[in-house]
Amino acid sequence: MEKHRPGKFIRTHFDQCTGCSLCKAACSLHMFGGYNPGKAMLRIRHLWENLAHIPVVCEHCVNPMCLKVCPTKAIFKDETGIVIVDQEKCVSCGLCSQYCPLEMIYADPETGKAYKCDLCRGNPECVQACPFNALELRDQD
Amino acid sequence: MSDSSYMGKILHIDLTREKFTDIDIPSWLRDSYLGGKGFGAKLLLDLVPENADPLGPDNVLMFLTGPLTSTPAPAMRACVVTKSPLTNTFLDSYFGGYFGPEIKYAGYDGLVFTGRSSEPVYLHINHKGPILKPAKDFWGQGAIECSQSIKEHLKDDQIKAATIGPAGENLVPYALICCETNRQAGRGGAGAVMGSKNLKAVALNGNSLVKIYDRKMFANAVAMAQREITESLDCRGLMATGTAGSVEFANETGLIPVRNFSDNTSALAAGLGDKGQSKKLWLGRSACFGCPIACSQMGAVRTGKFASFVTDIVEYETAAMLGTNLEIGDPRAVAHLNRLCDELGLDTISAGACVSFAFEAAGKGLINHLPDHELKFGNVQAAARLIELIARREGELGELLSLGVKQAAKQLGPEALSMAMHVKGLEMPAWGPRGTPGMGLAYMTADRGACHQRGFPAGYEATGMEWKGKPVKALELEGKAELVYSLQNYLAGTDCLVKCDFGAMGVSPETYALLCNAATGINIEASHFNRLGERIWNTTRIFNLREGMKTTDEKLPKRFVEEPLPGGPHKGHRITESDMKYLLQDYYKIRGWNKHGHPEEETLDKTGVIRDKTLSL
Numbered sequence: 001m002e003k004h005r006p007g008k009f010i011r012t013h014f015d016q017c018t019g020c021s022l023c024k025a026a027c028s029l030h031m032f033g034g035y036n037p038g039k040a041m042l043r044i045r046h047l048w049e050n051l052a053h054i055p056v057v058c059e060h061c062v063n064p065m066c067l068k069v070c071p072t073k074a075i076f077k078d079e080t081g082i083v084i085v086d087q088e089k090c091v092s093c094g095l096c097s098q099y100c101p102l103e104m105i106y107a108d109p110e111t112g113k114a115y116k117c118d119l120c121r122g123n124p125e126c127v128q129a130c131p132f133n134a135l136e137l138r139d140q141d
Numbered sequence: 142m143s144d145s146s147y148m149g150k151i152l153h154i155d156l157t158r159e160k161f162t163d164i165d166i167p168s169w170l171r172d173s174y175l176g177g178k179g180f181g182a183k184l185l186l187d188l189v190p191e192n193a194d195p196l197g198p199d200n201v202l203m204f205l206t207g208p209l210t211s212t213p214a215p216a217m218r219a220c221v222v223t224k225s226p227l228t229n230t231f232l233d234s235y236f237g238g239y240f241g242p243e244i245k246y247a248g249y250d251g252l253v254f255t256g257r258s259s260e261p262v263y264l265h266i267n268h269k270g271p272i273l274k275p276a277k278d279f280w281g282q283g284a285i286e287c288s289q290s291i292k293e294h295l296k297d298d299q300i301k302a303a304t305i306g307p308a309g310e311n312l313v314p315y316a317l318i319c320c321e322t323n324r325q326a327g328r329g330g331a332g333a334v335m336g337s338k339n340l341k342a343v344a345l346n347g348n349s350l351v352k353i354y355d356r357k358m359f360a361n362a363v364a365m366a367q368r369e370i371t372e373s374l375d376c377r378g379l380m381a382t383g384t385a386g387s388v389e390f391a392n393e394t395g396l397i398p399v400r401n402f403s404d405n406t407s408a409l410a411a412g413l414g415d416k417g418q419s420k421k422l423w424l425g426r427s428a429c430f431g432c433p434i435a436c437s438q439m440g441a442v443r444t445g446k447f448a449s450f451v452t453d454i455v456e457y458e459t460a461a462m463l464g465t466n467l468e469i470g471d472p473r474a475v476a477h478l479n480r481l482c483d484e485l486g487l488d489t490i491s492a493g494a495c496v497s498f499a500f501e502a503a504g505k506g507l508i509n510h511l512p513d514h515e516l517k518f519g520n521v522q523a524a525a526r527l528i529e530l531i532a533r534r535e536g537e538l539g540e541l542l543s544l545g546v547k548q549a550a551k552q553l554g555p556e557a558l559s560m561a562m563h564v565k566g567l568e569m570p571a572w573g574p575r576g577t578p579g580m581g582l583a584y585m586t587a588d589r590g591a592c593h594q595r596g597f598p599a600g601y602e603a604t605g606m607e608w609k610g611k612p613v614k615a616l617e618l619e620g621k622a623e624l625v626y627s628l629q630n631y632l633a634g635t636d637c638l639v640k641c642d643f644g645a646m647g648v649s650p651e652t653y654a655l656l657c658n659a660a661t662g663i664n665i666e667a668s669h670f671n672r673l674g675e676r677i678w679n680t681t682r683i684f685n686l687r688e689g690m691k692t693t694d695e696k697l698p699k700r701f702v703e704e705p706l707p708g709g710p711h712k713g714h715r716i717t718e719s720d721m722k723y724l725l726q727d728y729y730k731i732r733g734w735n736k737h738g739h740p741e742e743e744t745l746d747k748t749g750v751i752r753d754k755t756l757s758l
Contacts, residue, residue, distance in 0.1 A: 018435040020428035021239075025213050034144075034350025035212055036246045037430070038299055049285070049451040050322045050427055051439045109268040109348055129213070131367065131433040 005060055006081040007140050010124060012055040017134035019044055019053035026129035030120060041106055041117040042126055055134055057126075058083070058104040058117035066096035066105055066116070074114070082121070085114050144352035146208050146660035147171065152249045152271060153758050154264060156338050157198060157256030161271050164758065166250060173751050174680075175657075175673060176207035177639035178233050180251065181222030182680040185231055187755040188253070191687055195226035195330075196312055196337040198257035204244055204303070204343070205251040207639035211242035211351045212359075214656045215366050216432045216644025219244060220636070221326040223334045226314040227491070227545050228566040228590045230690050231681040234317075234331050235594075237429035237641055238324030243301035246347030255758065258339040263291065268348035276341035281307060283484035284319035291344050303343045306486025308532040309336035313543045315491035315568070316532075319483065323437070323453040324429065327488040329567060329589055354662035362655040366648045367433050373647030376434055380426075381415075383436040384457035388414030391461065394603040395709015396572045398466040400518050401497035402562050402700055405573050406708040409470035413460045417472045422452055434643055447477040455479055461571030462493025467500065468518035478524055485532035494568035495531060495542045496524050498549065501560045507553050508538065559699040564591035565690065575701050576711025577602035579613075579621035582724040585695045586625065588681040594642060596628035615711065618720060622727035633677040634670030676748045678732070679740050683750070692738035696721055 021044060024037030032039055045054040060083045067075040067083060074089035075096060085096075085105075092112030097105035106115045117124075127135045153162040166180075174183050181203055193199035203222045210217045219241025225232035244252060247266045261276040278294075279287045284306035292300045301321040308316035309332030316332030317325045326332075335341075353359045370376045378386050391397040392410035399407045411417060422442065428435035438454040455464075455476050463482075464475045482489045500523075502508045503516035510516045514523035530539030541549050546568055550561035562569040567590025574581035579598030587595040598621065600606065601613035608624055635645060635653055650667035658664055686692075696702075697716055705713045729736060733744030745752065 015425070018426045018428035018437075020432055020435065021430050022213055022433075025431060028350070029353075029356075032350055034352045036347065036350050037242075038246060038346060039348070039350070046322070048441075050453075051424060051441065051451050053427070132435070 004081045005062060005140055006119060008119065008122065008137055009060070009140060010057045010119070010127060011136045011138045012057060013134045013136065014052065014054040016132045017044065017053040017055050018132055019046055019050065020131070022129045022131065023055065023126035023135060026125040030125045031115060039106060041104070041115065043103060056102055056104070057135070059102065060119070065099045065101070069095040069099045071095065082119055083116065084118050085116050087113050087115070090114050143354060143662055145354050145662055146212055146351055148245050148248055148250045148349065148351070150249055151251040151253055153253045153255070154271065154273075155256050156254055156258040156262070156273070156340065159258075159273055162758065164253070164756070167754070167756065169751065169754050170756060173676070173749060175637035176250065177205050177210075177220050178222070178633055178636035179673060179677050180205050180637070181220060181233055182231065182677045182684070183751060184253070184756060185222055185224065186680060186684045188255070188758065189224050192689070193224065195224045195229060195334060198255070198338070200224050200334055200337070202254040202331065202334050202338060202340075203251055205639075206241055206244050207637050208657055208661045209638045209640075211245040211430070212353065212660055213363050213431045214660065215363065215370055215648065216429070216434060216641040217241075218429070218639045218641050220639055221318055221331040223331055224688065225329040225589065226312070226333050227330040229688055230565065230589060230685045232329040232331060232589050233636070234326035234328050235636070235639065236318070236320040236324045236326045237432070238320050238322055239301045239430050240303050240320040240324070240345070241639070242430045243321075243345040243347055245351050246349055247345045248347060248349040252343065253758070254338055254340060257337065261339050261341050263340065263342035263344055265295065265344045267297075267346045279341050280310060283307070284309075284317075284486040285484050287342055288319065288321060291342055295344065297346055299346050300344045301346070305332045305335045305341060306484055306532065308486040309333055310341070311532065311534045311543075312336050313487065313532060313534065314545055315488045316486050317488050319486060323483070325483065325488070328490065328592065332486050353660050355659045359656070359659035362652060362659050366652045366656060369649055369652060370433055370644060370647035375646035376643065379434050379436045379643050379646070382419070383415070383438050383454045385415040385418050385438070385454055385460060387457040388460050391457070391572065392465075395576055395706060395711055396599060396603060397461050398569070398571050398573055400468060401466065401494075401501045401560060402569065402573050403501070403704070404707050405575070407465040409465050409468065412470050413455070413464040413472055413475060418455060421472050422476060423454070427453070429641070432641070432644070436643055442473045442476055445471075445473050447473050450480060452476040452480060458571050459489040459493070462490050463496075463524070466493050466497050466571065467524055469521055469524065474521045478521070478528060481525055481528050485528065487528065487532055490570050491545060491568040492528055492531065494546055494562050495549070496527050498546045498560050498562070499527055499538070499542055502553060502557055505556070507557055508541075511538065559703070562698045562700065564697065565694050567591045569698065572599050573701070574599070574697065575706045575715050576709060577615055578618055578716050578720055578724060579624050581697050581701065581716045581721070582621055582625045582728060583629070585697060585721065585725065586629075586728060588678065588685060594632070596625050596632060598624050598628060616714060618723050622724055622731050625728060626731045627671070629678060630671045630674030632674065634672070634674035637673060672748070676750055679745055679748050679750045682734070682740055683745070686739060695725060695738060
């Protein structure tokens with residue numbers, strides 16, 4: 001059972017999203033200890049001059065390209081299926097962010113270190129922060 | 142040092158010398174003025190040389206945040222503060238959206254521009270720091286278009302930009318600054334100041350973190366503020382219909398402008414309000430950063446002769462000033478004019494007032510019609526053409542109207558004076574005050590001219606809402622000065638955070654204080670905002686008087702004084718010369734100002750205006 005997804009996942013509802021970015025603010029606080037939605041592990045694609053907002057979250061892929069391209073095995077799947085980056089092993093090569101089609105790897109512009117969603121290990125802050133129910137935590141089954 | 146939501150420094154950009162300096166924010170400034178409007182009031186007084194030309198290199202253009210901007214404290218904004226080219230006074234103009242927070246993510250509490258660049262430039266800040274870049278290729282572009290162009294040019298879609306359009310480049314004194322996304326520092330001509338500095342845009346993508354003093358306390362305060370918003374009927378109204386919900390309210394209460402304020406009820410209101418807009422325009426909601434209200438109803442003009450384009454909600458002010466005021470009833474047509482103003486970079490309120498001034502003046506034979514367009518109420522094409530001429534200062538009429546109604550009327554002669562709807566040069570917003578004298582006083586005394594956001598007693602007067610336990614009577618003069626004084630103080634105090642007026646309909650003063658304390662580690666109580674506001678009103682007053690503002694100009698447009706209301710619940714009412722005199726004298730007294738409206742020395746001391754310390758760059 002090496003190839004599996006985590007038991008819980010974030011279901012996005014773009015029709016409920018207003019783009020307010022409270023999810024991203026909560027994520028940045030969780031990851032880095034301060035607010036800056038530009039440093040979040042999820043994105044919001046603002047389409048058609050802000051008419052539509054599409055939240056994009058890490059899928060914790062069955063077949064994660066970020067993991068495959070990492071030359072130092074800094075990216076791995078834990079026993080629950082969550083895809084995680086070990087910043088100690090990360091050499092800031094940027095390959096993982098280059099090969100994530102959803103752009104879900106955040107590379108710190110100053111250090112180049114890769115960061116990504118770890119589902120807050122079970123209780124994602126982004127989901128809790130959304131006042132519009134655009135993010136929902138669901139069970140895989 | 143413990144964590145705080147202040148970044149602790151301001152970036153000074155000297156455009157003449159292309160020099161950047163980090164200015165540490167002194168503790169006295171933070172203690173006495175908190176942020177946002179407070180910082181702006183004190184810094185404008187300190188940094189702008191006496192009698193500086195608002196469009197000259199000596200004027201200072203500031204983008205300022207507050208301690209809660211950029212945090213999840215609900216509904217926060219930022220502001221632009223400068224000396225207005227329209228009124229020659231203090232100007233603060235507020236904007237929501239995403240540009241304000243990014244100033245802090247870029248590492249600063251504010252950006253202060255001085256001087257003038259010799260060539261068009263834009264400021265770019267990312268993790269590598271600030272740099273001025275040529276803006277020649279963007280000069281001439283629309284404000285929204287330029288925001289997009291810069292992102293493409295920098296290959297960075299995370300940029301949050303503030304831009305000006307052709308109106309700002311052409312120094313139209315009511316040009317706006319367009320702030321990411323669809324949010325404008327609209328009033329008073331900050332866009333012209335930016336244009337005069339040859340500054341086309343500010344493009345930010347910051348890598349700094351905004352820290353919180355006490356995270357647990359802050360999380361609780363945010364939850365409380367969000368709950369207060371959810372439980373507020375006013376906020377719930379804004380969630381459902383934004384400010385478009387005010388169109389029918391203003392019509393029923395006889396506050397809405399029609400044909401340049403010559404009438405105050407309109408059959409077009411229903412079509413321009415939330416019912417009309419939701420049917421013809423709206424598709425989904427959109428929020429400013431961190432706001433659970435999401436008052437924006439985004440939509441598109443899909444059909445008809447103006448199709449097709451994306452449009453934000455047509456805000457009440459715009460629906461009235463470019464709608465009922467011009468007798469244009471199709472929300473798609475008003476959205477078209479709105480979009481034109483946004484792209485060209487013109488304040489929709491002042492633009493609406495200038496177009497209605499032109500329509501009325503043409504009707505009375507004071508100005509000529511355009512060769513291809515008859516200047517008459519209801520003519521959408523004529524309004525659109527005038528807006529373009531104004532933004533480009535094209536032709537005699539474009540040049541004349543681009544001055545604003547005060548100066549335009551002066552040029553046309555005495556007959557035009559009664560059509561010029563303004564106070565101290567700032568065009569009237571869309572709440573006619575003849576049935577609400579408290580609102581009249583708020584306009585007469587607002588620090589930036591005719592503004593409805595420095596105190597909105599009409600909300601009490603038109604509804605009979607209680608103030609200090611007693612229902613406010615619309616037409617009564619007694620007690621209105623105290624109401625205006627109190628509202629002005631509280632709003633100015635909370636404009637330091639920088640709060641949004643809509644969030645403030647729900648969030649209590651106690652919760653604002655709690656949010657501020659938790660974020661910064663300071664210790665203020667709810668009543669602090671009133672005292673702070675009073676200090677600010679005295680600070681901006683000193684500035685305005687120093688710059689030559691005449692208190693004899695604290696008066697309403699002639700029409701409100703001489704012509705009785707033609708309709709609505711207060712039909713027949715006007716605000717007479719003696720009403721104005723009574724209201725003003727009462728107000729000056731409560732403020733501790735002499736009978737000429739000048740603050741007494743004792744008042745300046747008592748309210749804590751800082752005069753022994755100045756910030757210099």
